[in-house]
Amino acid sequence: MFDKLSEKYQPLNPETVIEYARTRPELREIFREGEELESVEVGDGNLNLVFKVWAKENPKRTAVLKQALPYVRLVGESWPLPTDRARIEAAALEVQTRLAPQHVPKVYFYDPDMYLTAMRNLDEHVIMRKGLMQGIKYPLFAQHIGYFLARTLGYTSDLVLDYRTKKLEVARFINPELCKITEDLVFTDPYRYHEQNIYHKEIEPQVLALQADDSLRVEVAMMKEKFMTQAQALIHGDLHTGSIMINQTETIAIDPEFAFYGPMGFDIGAVIANLFLSYASHEVRSPDPEGRADFRKYLTDSVIQLWQVFEREFAQVWKQVDAINMPKGYQDDYMLRLLQDSAGFAACKMMRRVIGLAGVADIRAIEDVTERSIAASLALNIAQPLIKQRGQIRRIEEMVEIATAQKPSYPWP
Ligand code: SR1
Ligand code: MG
Numbered sequence: 001m002f003d004k005l006s007e008k009y010q011p012l013n014p015e016t017v018i019e020y021a022r023t024r025p026e027l028r029e030i031f032r033e034g035e036e037l038e039s040v041e042v043g044d045g046n047l048n049l050v051f052k053v054w055a056k057e058n059p060k061r062t063a064v065l066k067q068a069l070p071y072v073r074l075v076g077e078s079w080p081l082p083t084d085r086a087r088i089e090a091a092a093l094e095v096q097t098r099l100a101p102q103h104v105p106k107v108y109f110y111d112p113d114m115y116l117t118a119m120r121n122l123d124e125h126v127i128m129r130k131g132l133m134q135g136i137k138y139p140l141f142a143q144h145i146g147y148f149l150a151r152t153l154g155y156t157s158d159l160v161l162d163y164r165t166k167k168l169e170v171a172r173f174i175n176p177e178l179c180k181i182t183e184d185l186v187f188t189d190p191y192r193y194h195e196q197n198i199y200h201k202e203i204e205p206q207v208l209a210l211q212a213d214d215s216l217r218v219e220v221a222m223m224k225e226k227f228m229t230q231a232q233a234l235i236h237g238d239l240h241t242g243s244i245m246i247n248q249t250e251t252i253a254i255d256p257e258f259a260f261y262g263p264m265g266f267d268i269g270a271v272i273a274n275l276f277l278s279y280a281s282h283e284v285r286s287p288d289p290e291g292r293a294d295f296r297k298y299l300t301d302s303v304i305q306l307w308q309v310f311e312r313e314f315a316q317v318w319k320q321v322d323a324i325n326m327p328k329g330y331q332d333d334y335m336l337r338l339l340q341d342s343a344g345f346a347a348c349k350m351m352r353r354v355i356g357l358a359g360v361a362d363i364r365a366i367e368d369v370t371e372r373s374i375a376a377s378l379a380l381n382i383a384q385p386l387i388k389q390r391g392q393i394r395r396i397e398e399m400v401e402i403a404t405a406q407k408p409s410y411p412w413p
Contacts, residue, residue: 002082002177005070008113009083012067014039017051021065026109027118030061045242045255046074046358047081052121062123063108068115068257074358082177085257086115091172092259093117095234096152103148105245105252122252125245132241132278133362135286135295142302144251145244145271146309153264154317156234159326170231175260178237179228182258186348187224190355191217198364199355202373206380206409207355219387220351223344231261239267240349240360241274265341271306272342273349274360275299276386276403280350280379281362283408284371300400307342307396311335340390343399347387354379370411377410 012020018037021027031037036056043050049069054062068086072079090110097104108118131138158166189197191211199207210216236243237258245252279299286292318331326334353360354376363379366372382403393399 002070002080003084005083006113006115009115011069012049012051012065012114012116014041014051017041017053017065020114021053021063021118024109024111024118027063030063030108031055043073047072047085047257049073052123054121062121063118064105064121065116065118083115085175085178086110086117087112088173088175088178088259089255089257090117092234092236092256093119095156096148096236096253096256099151099155100148103144103251103253105254122245122254125247125250125252127242128244128246128251129241129274129278129361131246132275132299133281133285133365135282135291137295137298138246138248138251140249141244141246141251142305143309145253146306147313148251148253149264149268149271149306150310150313150317153233153235153267154314156261157232157264157317159317159321169234170261173234173260175237175258178258179260179262182237183224183228185356185358186352187220187227189357190352191220196357197355198357198359199376200369200372202369203354203376203380203410205412206377210351210355210380210384213384216384216388219344219390220348223341223348223387226263226341227266227345230263233261233264234259235262235264235267236270237262237266239270241271241278242360263341263345265338266345268307268310268338268342269345269347270349272303272399273346273353274362275303276346276382277350277353277360277362277379279403280382281366281375283378284366284368284375285362296404300404303400303403304396307339336394339396339399340393343386343390343393343402346399347383347390350379350383350386354383373410374408377408378406381406381409 017039021037037053038056039051039053041049041051049067051065053065068083070080070083071077072081093104093107105122106120110117236253236256237260243253243255245254279296282292282295286295363375366375385402389402
């Protein structure tokens with residue numbers, strides 16, 4: 001069904017990746033010829049192999065090698081997946097590097113035979129989700145991600161690209177199988193019985209009520225249609241806080257293998273969803289009320305600020321468009337639609353992370369089942385009004401007001 005694997009393709013392991021790294025001229029500036037190298041496989045995502053390789057003599061001379069497997073790692077060989085996603089990721093990283101280099105990992109090379117990208121080892125950063133779980137604030141995050149979103153989305157859209165380049169880019173980034181994963185896992189399976197759904201029985205009443213809510217399913221179907229049909233910009237496609245490496249000074253978006261031409265709100269909504277999932281998890285992760293309120297304020301301020309920065313940077317995009325064809329009223333309407341789309345997509349992404357196959361550690365790693373249920377319940381209760389009321393949202397603050405007004409339904413009265 002998918003393209004035949006390259007004859008040179010070999011899934012690597014911690015030994016063979018060292019031999020492989022030695023053969024690559026692009027890594028000669030990092031590793032000296034013949035020197036001893038060490039490696040470890042660190043992939044904790046759902047799909048790929050990820051190796052860190054370093055010089056034994058000086059671990060600061062290091063690189064990450066990410067290789068696609070021909071199947072979904074989370075599930076196994078029974079779920080085949082095209083390795084073409086590695087090409088898509090490398091191409092997306094190239095586009096994003098042109099537009100926002102400070103927020104993209106430096107790529108050393110892409111090997112089309114091994115479906116492998118070698119890039120900067122971000123050892124001085126942490127996966128943002130892990131930091132947020134510990135209640136660590138990243139004060140520059142909103143500014144950085146707002147800028148990244150505005151530049152990577154605005155400058156890959158019809159607002160800037162000429163008619164031909166845009167269509168060729170749409171074709172270059174056709175990514176059907178990865179989109180199908182999203183269509184199923186984000187927009188379909190969580191809203192019906194599906195054997196792949198994963199949730200604990202304590203929140204089953206809430207899940208069943210959600211699945212029986214026809215008006216909710218209509219709204220989700222509308223978001224799914226938008227995801228499947230609106231080739232608005234080159235989107236990252238999976239911009240959750242596990243795809244963001246961060247520290248107090250830098251924010252780096254990794255893993256754009258789900259990239260394709262889709263609706264901008266899907267990326268913006270993904271970031272917002274993950275901040276709200278963290279918000280829900282701190283209902284129990286931060287037992288001290290003052291500490292909880294303080295961290296939650298950081299999260300909701302980040303939602304507001306990222307949108308404000310996005311709007312401000314996107315104003316630069318509008319300066320490039322023909323104001324006769326796209327007058328101010330159209331521009332205002334476009335930005336409002338983006339805001340409302342972001343709310344709808346954020347909601348879908350929150351619900352899938354609670355009910356669907358691939359959850360988030362913010363909630364699923366809460367050991368105590370009562371506490372986990374409280375956090376999961378709150379996340380579902382934030383998501384539902386977000387999607388249902390998105391048409392009335394006119395300012396980012398209103399999105400935050402909807403989220404912060406919700407309470408968990410668990411424990412049941
Ligand atoms: C089967 S893949 C599950 C999820 O992992 C990726 O990170 C995407 O979010 C996808 O939906
Ligand atoms: Mg990923």
